Amino acid sequence: MSNNKQVVLKHYVTGFPKESDLFLKTATVELKIPHGCNGAVLVKNLYLSCDPYLINHMKKVEGNYADSFTPGSLNSIQPIVGYGVSRVVDSSNPNFKKGDLVWGITSWEEYTLIKSPRNSIQNQETDTDVPLSYYTGILGMPGMTAYAGFYEVCSPQKGETVFISAASGAIGQLVGQFAKLMGCYVVGSAGSKDKVDLLKNKLGFDNAFNYKEEQDLNASLKRCFPDGIDIYFENVGGKMLDAVLLNMNLHGRVAVCGMISQYNLDQPEGVHNLACLIIKRIRIEGYVVNDYYHLYPKFLDIVHPLVKEGKLTYVEDVAEGLESAPGALVGLFFGRNVGKQVVVVARE
Amino acid sequence: MSNNKQVVLKHYVTGFPKESDLFLKTATVELKIPHGCNGAVLVKNLYLSCDPYLINHMKKVEGNYADSFTPGSLNSIQPIVGYGVSRVVDSSNPNFKKGDLVWGITSWEEYTLIKSPRNSIQNQETDTDVPLSYYTGILGMPGMTAYAGFYEVCSPQKGETVFISAASGAIGQLVGQFAKLMGCYVVGSAGSKDKVDLLKNKLGFDNAFNYKEEQDLNASLKRCFPDGIDIYFENVGGKMLDAVLLNMNLHGRVAVCGMISQYNLDQPEGVHNLACLIIKRIRIEGYVVNDYYHLYPKFLDIVHPLVKEGKLTYVEDVAEGLESAPGALVGLFFGRNVGKQVVVVARE
Numbered sequence: 001m002s003n004n005k006q007v008v009l010k011h012y013v014t015g016f017p018k019e020s021d022l023f024l025k026t027a028t029v030e031l032k033i034p035h036g037c038n039g040a041v042l043v044k045n046l047y048l049s050c051d052p053y054l055i056n057h058m059k060k061v062e063g064n065y066a067d068s069f070t071p072g073s074l075n076s077i078q079p080i081v082g083y084g085v086s087r088v089v090d091s092s093n094p095n096f097k098k099g100d101l102v103w104g105i106t107s108w109e110e111y112t113l114i115k116s117p118r119n120s121i122q123n124q125e126t127d128t129d130v131p132l133s134y135y136t137g138i139l140g141m142p143g144m145t146a147y148a149g150f151y152e153v154c155s156p157q158k159g160e161t162v163f164i165s166a167a168s169g170a171i172g173q174l175v176g177q178f179a180k181l182m183g184c185y186v187v188g189s190a191g192s193k194d195k196v197d198l199l200k201n202k203l204g205f206d207n208a209f210n211y212k213e214e215q216d217l218n219a220s221l222k223r224c225f226p227d228g229i230d231i232y233f234e235n236v237g238g239k240m241l242d243a244v245l246l247n248m249n250l251h252g253r254v255a256v257c258g259m260i261s262q263y264n265l266d267q268p269e270g271v272h273n274l275a276c277l278i279i280k281r282i283r284i285e286g287y288v289v290n291d292y293y294h295l296y297p298k299f300l301d302i303v304h305p306l307v308k309e310g311k312l313t314y315v316e317d318v319a320e321g322l323e324s325a326p327g328a329l330v331g332l333f334f335g336r337n338v339g340k341q342v343v344v345v346a347r348e
Numbered sequence: 349m350s351n352n353k354q355v356v357l358k359h360y361v362t363g364f365p366k367e368s369d370l371f372l373k374t375a376t377v378e379l380k381i382p383h384g385c386n387g388a389v390l391v392k393n394l395y396l397s398c399d400p401y402l403i404n405h406m407k408k409v410e411g412n413y414a415d416s417f418t419p420g421s422l423n424s425i426q427p428i429v430g431y432g433v434s435r436v437v438d439s440s441n442p443n444f445k446k447g448d449l450v451w452g453i454t455s456w457e458e459y460t461l462i463k464s465p466r467n468s469i470q471n472q473e474t475d476t477d478v479p480l481s482y483y484t485g486i487l488g489m490p491g492m493t494a495y496a497g498f499y500e501v502c503s504p505q506k507g508e509t510v511f512i513s514a515a516s517g518a519i520g521q522l523v524g525q526f527a528k529l530m531g532c533y534v535v536g537s538a539g540s541k542d543k544v545d546l547l548k549n550k551l552g553f554d555n556a557f558n559y560k561e562e563q564d565l566n567a568s569l570k571r572c573f574p575d576g577i578d579i580y581f582e583n584v585g586g587k588m589l590d591a592v593l594l595n596m597n598l599h600g601r602v603a604v605c606g607m608i609s610q611y612n613l614d615q616p617e618g619v620h621n622l623a624c625l626i627i628k629r630i631r632i633e634g635y636v637v638n639d640y641y642h643l644y645p646k647f648l649d650i651v652h653p654l655v656k657e658g659k660l661t662y663v664e665d666v667a668e669g670l671e672s673a674p675g676a677l678v679g680l681f682f683g684r685n686v687g688k689q690v691v692v693v694a695r696e
Contacts, residue, residue: 056627237622256625263623270618274585275611277604277634279404284632286625 004029005322006079007108008072012060016264016333021058022080022326025072029111033092041096041117043086045106046348049136050319050329050341051170052260054082079107085124085135086112087348093117103135108325110345129308131316132348137170137340138307138314139300141289145257146174147299148292153255153285154231158183161225163244165211166235168195168315170340171257173203175233177312180204184231187224189240191335198338203313217243231255234284237262238269245273248282256286264333315339352377353670354427355456356420360408364612364681369406370428370674373420377459381440389444389465391434393454394696397484398667398677398689399518400608402430427455433472433483434460435696441465451483456673458693477656479664480696485518485688486655486662487648489637493605494522495647496640501603501633502579506531509573511592513559514583516543516663518688519605521551523581525660528552532579535572537588539683546686551661565591579603582632585610586617593621596630604634612681663687 004027013021033040057069057080072078084106088096096102096117104121106112114121124135137143149171150156162179164172167188176199179186187207188199199208207224214220221229221243228249234241237259244254262268276282306312317337319328325343332341352375361369381388405417405428420426432454436444444450444465452469454460462469472483485491497519498504510527512520515536524547527534535555536547547556555572562568569577569591576597582589585607592602610616624630654660665685667676673691680689 241622256622258626259623268620268623270620271622272616272618274589274604274619275607275616277632278606278636280634281636281639282634284625286628286630288626288629291629 001028002031002111003027004110006110007322007325008079009058009069011071012068013055013058015266017055017058017330019326019330022329024323024326027109029113031111032090033113037092037113037115039093039116039118040091041088041093041102041114041121042090043102043106043112043114043121044089045084045086045108045110045112045345047085047133047136048106048108048325048343048345049083049141049170050325050332050337050343051082051141052258052263052332054080054329055263055333057081079109081105081107083136083141084345085132085140086121096121096123101132101135103140108322110322125304130304133316133318133342133344134307134314136342137316138174138312139304142170142340143174143303144292144296144299145289146171146178147303148289148295149233149255149257149287150175150178152292152295153287154233154253156182156184156231159185160230161185161227161249162187162231162233163221163225163229164188164233164235165240166190166258166260167205167208168198168203168339169235169337172233172235173199173315173339174312176203176205179231180206181306181311189220189236192338194338198315202315211240218246221247228252233257234259236260238271242271242273245271245276245282248276248280250280252280252282254282254284256284260333317341319343321345349376350379350459351375352458354458355670355673356427357406357417359419360416361403361406363614365403365406365678367674367678370677372671372674375457377461379459380438381461385440385461385463387441387464387466388439389436389441389450389462389469390438391450391454391460391462391469392437393432393434393456393458393460393693395433395481395484396454396456396670396673396691396693397431397489397518398673398680398685398691399430399490400606400611400680402428402677403611403681405429427457429453429455431484431489432693433480433488434469444469444471449480449483451488456670458670473652478652481664481666481690481692482655482662484690485664486522486660487652490518490688491522491651492640492644492647493637494519494526495651496637496643497581497603497605497635498523498526500640500643501635502581502601504530504532504579507533508578509533509575509597510535510579510581511569511573511577512536512581512583513588514538514606514608515553515556516546516551516687517583517685520581520583521547521663521687522660524551524553527579528554529654529659537568537584540686542686546663550663559588566594569595576600581605582607584608586619590619590621593619593624593630596624596628598628600628600630602630602632604632608681665689667691669693 088100102121199205232254234256436448450469547553580602
């Protein structure tokens with residue numbers, strides 16, 4: 001038997017999440033597939049992905065699309081669940097063998113028994129040119145989310161103007177780079193000077209601004225987009241969306257990937273400028289990456305070489321150890337992360 | 349010379365329009381094309397169409413998509429401009445001859461000289477089975493708007509559930525009937541008992557409610573749509589949109605044709621439930637009929653026979669005489685009209 005540290009939800013979150021909504025406990029685990037557990041995989045978790053969508057599982061809200069995690073206690077074993085990169089320790093599934101690297105849905109703990117791996121994890125190429133943690137980001141769910149949202153939802157054309165909010169985050173930084181590769185003019189907003197510098201100096205954005213320092217978002221957008229916005233990649237919602245609507249061009253498109261500024265408010269902010277949709281013939285479309293995973297092989301064929309050739313950059317914010325996981329996850333909702341937030345469970 | 353009564357904008361409208369924002373004056377007109385005015389058409393106006401979009405021309409708002417009408421005076425000749433049905437009195441244009449019936453863009457007066465008829469009016473079939481006024485409604489711009497919005501923007505499928513606000517209006521009543529013809533379940537909202545009766549008893553809607561008598565629009569929609577809404581045809585905006593978002597189904601579609609409840613507010617109402625777009629993968633799309641007129645011949649081939657066979661019904665609210673035009677137009681914004689609001693300038 002080995003020790004197995006776990007991150008467990010203490011109680012349903014109300015309002016903004018706090019580190020104390022989660023706790024760490026230490027269980028034990030046998031490092032082999034239990035008898036009679038056919039088709040299963042036992043993995044050692046290496047990297048965990050901190051993603052905003054997890055908040056939906058941490059709240060108990062009527063009409064929530066996500067099954068909520070069950071709050072645990074010191075006696076129960078229910079770590080929270082999310083994306084991660086893992087090494088197969090034992091397998092009773094013919095598609096996975098000991099030593100394989102996999103990415104997909106795992107639990108926030110050191111070792112996880114995955115009983116139905118077919119729809120939850122997949123083998124990943126073992127390519128030492130690319131950091132393993134990239135499968136929690138640019139080569140995993142966030143990368144696929146950026147790809148599907150930009151290419152499939154936004155219908156981009158060369159030369160168009162693209163605005164991205166939360167632009168230095170796990171998804172935004174990639175959407176911006178995809179847009180630049182396509183020959184678009186790209187501007188991002190973020191919440192600190194460091195993030196803005198990153199966008200302008202490392203990620204190749206044409207311009208960027210710190211929304212916290214702007215008095216009037218409408219004016220900020222007019223300054224950055226004198227000819228208007230063709231495509232808005234929406235990660236934040238609320239006031240920013242309202243200002244964007246005033247600056248959209250005819251036949252503009254808005255892909256709604258997230259609205260992180262709204263998730264933890266008692267009452268979401270009102271958006272007042274929706275009448276712009278009519279006169280400007282704007283399309284707003286919400287999407288979820290799960291609907292696009294059939295494109296993952298195509299995505300990987302395109303993006304993997306671009307990463308290896310250095311044509312796509314990826315900025316990670318790495319937290320060391322499961323002990324740091326609650327703080328890293330909660331930090332997302334306060335904009336503390338600079339780039340993709342990853343938790344290292346174990347380095348190999 | 350003949351007298352020519354005209355409806356002129358007195359000053360730009362602020363807030364809700366009032367009858368006193370417009371005035372009637374009597375000018376004079378020569379009933380023949382002026383010398384040297386080649387390619388023009390002189391028409392006698394028969395029916396004028398009262399449409400909500402006209403308010404955009406009556407206000408002076410930054411970012412307004414429409415050119416504002418120029419407020420007139422007793423000495424200037426600038427009647428407001430809109431859709432109408434007219435008889436050609438004289439023509440120097442080879443495509444139109446004296447006696448032709450036309451529909452399209454004309455002015456709110458008895459006689460109008462149309463200098464560039466090519467893109468503004470078109471000949472209409474002279475079919476005595478169909479009232480001429482229908483070319484201001486079911487066979488004209490509103491009909492085309494309903495057709496394009498429903499078939500082109502909403503991507504409807506047989507058996508889907510469809511909700512229509514302002515459902516007894518010029519466009520809503522048609523969208524509902526198109527949806528019924530396709531085999532959808534159709535519910536409409538309107539602002540009086542008479543309108544609700546019309547929807548249920550004359551226009552074939554499966555259900556309807558008076559939004560002014562509902563305490564909780566979310567509950568009203570849940571009652572009418574226990575299995576959710578697949579398609580929302582948006583004519584009103586504000587609180588209704590907010591309630592609809594809570595009741596939309598996965599991959600729902602919203603065609604935004606108008607937001608009449610919002611046009612005259614100092615500050616439009618906030619819409620709070622836009623995060624639903626993500627989790628339900630909803631598409632919201634604004635549109636303007638001008639982008640779809642290439643489909644007009646196809647539309648007419650489909651709709652004209654349905655009207656003649658009595659398979660499509662059309663309810664009009666007819667105001668007699670140009671003197672009644674200001675009141676009829678303003679009444680739209682208070683929901684006074686029951687059905688399509690038409691002004692009769694002259695009966696033949």
